[in-house]
Amino acid sequence: MIKNYIKIAFRTLLKSKGFTAINVFGLALGLATCLLIVFYVFDELSYDRYNVNADRIYRVNNDMKFGGTEGSYATTPAIAAAALKTNFAEVKQVARILSGGKQWVKKENQNIPEVKIAYADSTLFDVFTLPMVEGQPSIALKATHSVVITEKTAQKYFNSVNAVGKVLTLNDTAFYKVTGVIRNIPKQSHLDFDFFLPMADNGQSRNESWFTNNFHTYILIKPGTDVTKFEPKMSAFLTKNAEPELQTVIHMTFSKLEASGSYFRWSLTPLTDIHFNSSIKGSLGQPGNITVVYIFSAIALFILLIACVNFMNLSTARSSNRAREVGVRKVLGSPRKYLIAQFLTESIVVTLAGALIAVFVAWAFLPVFNQMSGKELTVTPQIIAWLLPVLLAFIVVVGCLAGSYPALFLSGFQPIEVLKGKLAAGFKGGRLRSSLVVFQFSISIFLITATIVIYSQLKYIQNKDVGYDREQVIVVHQVGSLGVTKAKTFKHDVEQLAGVKSVTLTSFLPTATSDNTTSFFKESTMDAKQALNTSIWSVDEDYLPTLGIKLKAGRNFSKDMKTDSDAIIINEAAAQLLGYQDPVGKKLYNPGGNDANNVRHYNIIGVIKNFNFRSLKESVSPLLLRAADETYSMSVRFNANDVAATRAQIASKWAALSPNVQFDFSYMDDDFNHIYFAEQRMGKISIAFTSLAIVVACLGLFGLAAYAAEQRTKEIGIRKVLGANISAIVGMLTKDFLLLVLIAIIIAAPLAWLFMNKWLQGFAYKTTITWWMLLTAGIGAALIAFATISFQSIKAALANPVKSLRSE
Known part of the structure; x- marks a missing residue:
């Protein structure tokens, strides 16, 4: 009987080739689009879930409200990890990670820039699932000047994964012995690193301040721990241990601080939530956007619904043409259940054809979709495992839904009415x-x-208008590798080029991620109510003219003014929070380290107009500029007449000073668009x-x-x-x-x-x-x-x- 249903279904569908083709193609196109989006959503939701203990790993955050700034940050003090491990039975293991920025790794006679470098504790492999193919995880990062690399990095520098015992040269001066090779970290991870250096090699790891937050701290909690009860205990611990330092710096207890509306607390973010938790600043990796996932999921559902609606619409529309066929079948004795089965079979056959075509279309267009989405999606056994039952359910459900209306509607008519042509009137309205x-x-x-x-x-x-001019600016990276003296020579040489207007040396750019936050006070007594928590950037006297940032009041830094070593320029947002009508000539105070007696004062010499130095998703926050040598990168404003020639001249000056290091640059407008x-x-x-x-x-x-x-x-x-x-x-x-x-x-x-x-x-x-x-x-x-x-x-x-x- 089923074989007969299928045979009749094929004959019937071939009689209406046009409608069948529209039905199948529309359903296939909708389902293929839905599959591609499902692959994307599945990839986004799988971030960091490869870790065996993903459900028990948390990142410690620093939540604060102080000096006009409120927010949550993904970093904690250097001493937080050890303190949590020692004082809380709920914590099984801890690990710290600190981004190492861009460094140069030597391969033969060439220095290759690498940005996926991090400093990490030796306990990294106890917290995260990072299988080691060579070396011993327990000791791999314990010795100074050791390094653990990924398989692809080992292949890149040694043409083999058997790299343990070999040496890598970083920045032409530091030699690191490979003590471990781990499998490539999955793409679905916020830990996007290829090199792990010992934390002991980073001087910041020994900082004992409770308020210097630079480290990403992760904890592995013991099974059964109630996180909602553990979080308040952490904050209470911070209050107890950091209060002496707080009193030393600003002469205030935590209770008085909180009474004034400010606070410092620790909180936890589950590992599997980090990718989408963009509200917490300073997270490692490229943050995802759960809103985009929701939007794309909705689009997938919408397109699938459109395709299914098409299918049902055309199926019900064409079914009226088969009214006489139904009448004849019923006159010849065909039971209603057989007619229903016939219509449902035809519908399922079309759905099956559409689903099969959709799978092949989605597979064929996956590379194009990867290019559009910036993903590297592949069809894995895990995807196939859930895709097959889902497709089977889809075929049955959609096939039955699309076929149910004509099956139930037509099969219920009396054959005498159908054969007399009275059915047509029932289809003229077409409200459905x-x-x-x-x-x-x-x-x-x-x-x-x-x-x-x-x-x-x-x-x-x-x-x-973001408040600065990003057009016709070349940013030369890794200038700091030259050293301060050579960096200044490089700047001087570039300034002499015919197509160059101005040059500035600084690590801090509105299109970069570099930032430095600290607290200033309006009075030397450092009352918390007079505090200003702000970003502070080290720049030179050419910074403002090179980036086209406008002065609102006062003056710029001058290399002829020795007193500018204690001078600062603030933006309008900082001036507003300070409450000054005319800030020029006023002073701000900053504690030197943790000693309240070591207070340094800065003279405000100018006010700049607000410029967007972060994403336009955020309002302009307070910013202070100070005159200091900062040679990490160099920005060059040039004439637009001959961009290629100017760039080539700058590259030539670079080669003369650093022949073994690749000239690394970008255009500021491209950096802006990348944001x-x-x-x-x-x-x-x-x-x-x-x-x-x-x-x-x-x-x-x-x-x-x-x-x-x-x-x-x-x-x-x-x-x-x-x-x-x-x-x-x-x-x-x-x-x-x-x-x-x-x-x-x-x-x-x-x-x-x-x-x-x-x-x-x-x-x-x-x-x-x-x-x-x-x-x-x-x-x-x-x-x-x-x-x-x-x-x-x-x-x-x-x-x-x-x-x-x-x-x-």
Whole structure:
């Protein structure tokens, strides 16, 4: 019996090749798109879950409110890890990680820049699952000047994973013996490092201050530990041990500090939440965005629903043509359950075909999707393990849903009524199909609006005056490897080049991640109520003119003014928090270390206009600039006449001073755009998915228009015989569909405005959703729908009426 159902299903589907193709292709396209998004979401949600003890690993955060600043930071003091391990039975093991920044690793006669370098405790391998293929994890990082590298790094520098005992040279001066080779860290990890150096080799690891937060501290808790009870105990421990230092520096106890509205606390973030917890500043790795995951998941669901709606719409529309077939079958004695089984079989066959094609399409387009999304997604056994049962369930559920309406509806008619042609009246209304078309185009218009808003925000970011000029600036990296003397020589040589306007040496740039935060006080008594917690950057006298930052009051630093060693320039945000109408000439005080008697004062010599030195998702915060040698990188403003020649001249000056180190540079405008790479990527993917959603929706509309034209063939013939012109017939066939699109616009526009306004709340500086965005989306959808319908309408209007009326 089942074999007979399948045979009849194939025969029936082949009779309507066009509708079958639209059904299968639309379903396949929707499901393939959904699969690609599911791969992306699965990859994002799997971050750090490869660790065996992922559910018991937490990162310790530093939560603070002090000096006008409030926030949570992913770093803690150097002494926090050992203190937690020693004083809390709940803590099984601890490990600290400190990013090592960019360093130069020698390979033969070439120095290669490496940025995936970190200092780590020897207990790293007790906390994280980092399988070692060579070496002993328990001792690999205990000796100074040892290094643990990944397999790919071993292959890169030694052409073999058998690298234990071999030596790497860092920065031309430091020699590190390889004591371990670990497997490549999975891409789904926030620990994106290839080199691990001993923590003992970093001088900061011995800092005993409770308020110098530079280290990423991870704890492995014992099974059964209640984290909600453990967190308050940590903060109480911090209060007890850090209070003497607090009293020494600002003469205040923690209780008085909290009474004034300030606080310092420790909190925990589960390892598996780190990737998406972007509200905590200073996290390692490239942070994810759970909002993007939600949006893409919604898009996947929407596109799948559109595809399924198409399938159901076309299935129910075409089923009326089989009414006589049902009548004949019932007259010949076919039970209703057999008719239901036949319709369901046909529906499942089409769903199966669409699902199989979708799998191959998703696999074929996976490299393209990887390029768009910045991922390296692959089809793994783990994915196949859950994909097969999900696809099977999808085939059964969608097949039964799409086939249920025609199966139950048609099989219930009396054969005498069907054979007399009375069924047609039941299909003229088509309320279900109309509702489904409105649903499809509501989703399409929503997606079009969302894409317009995303690109409008990106355009706003690119065109917004951020307070500095990032155009025509080359940033030369790793200038610090030259040493202070050679770095200044390099700056002097570059300044003499014909195409160069100005040059500045500093590690701190608005397009870089470098930052340094400390507290200043308005009075030498260092009252917490007079505190200003601020970023402080070391710059030279050429910093402001090179970056085009404007002075609002006072003056710039001058190399001829020796007193500028104690001078600072503040931004408008700092001046506002300090409450000064005219800050120039005022003093700020900073404790030197942990000794309240070692207070240094700084003279405010100028105020600069606010500039966005962080992402536009954040408001401008207080910033202080001080004059000091900082030679990590160099920024060069140049004329736009001959960019390549200027860059080549700078590279030549570099080669003369450092022939064995590669010239490493970037353009500041590219660095700026990279900050918003995730938003740009989201915009591209949104366009692609929105286009696919529209294509799938239009496939269904195309099929319904063809069906409507077919149902009204004789009516069109009569109208043409009576003198109706083509435009009148096209208008008659399209107006009903366009009315449905208009209803979809009315439904989708307010929903899109509401959701996209919420998305924009994530930016401190944002565009506004205007009426033209909603109008553009609506008109665009209407035009696409009209073009889709018109093709079939014009075809029907141009048909010879003699053929349609021949039987009359």
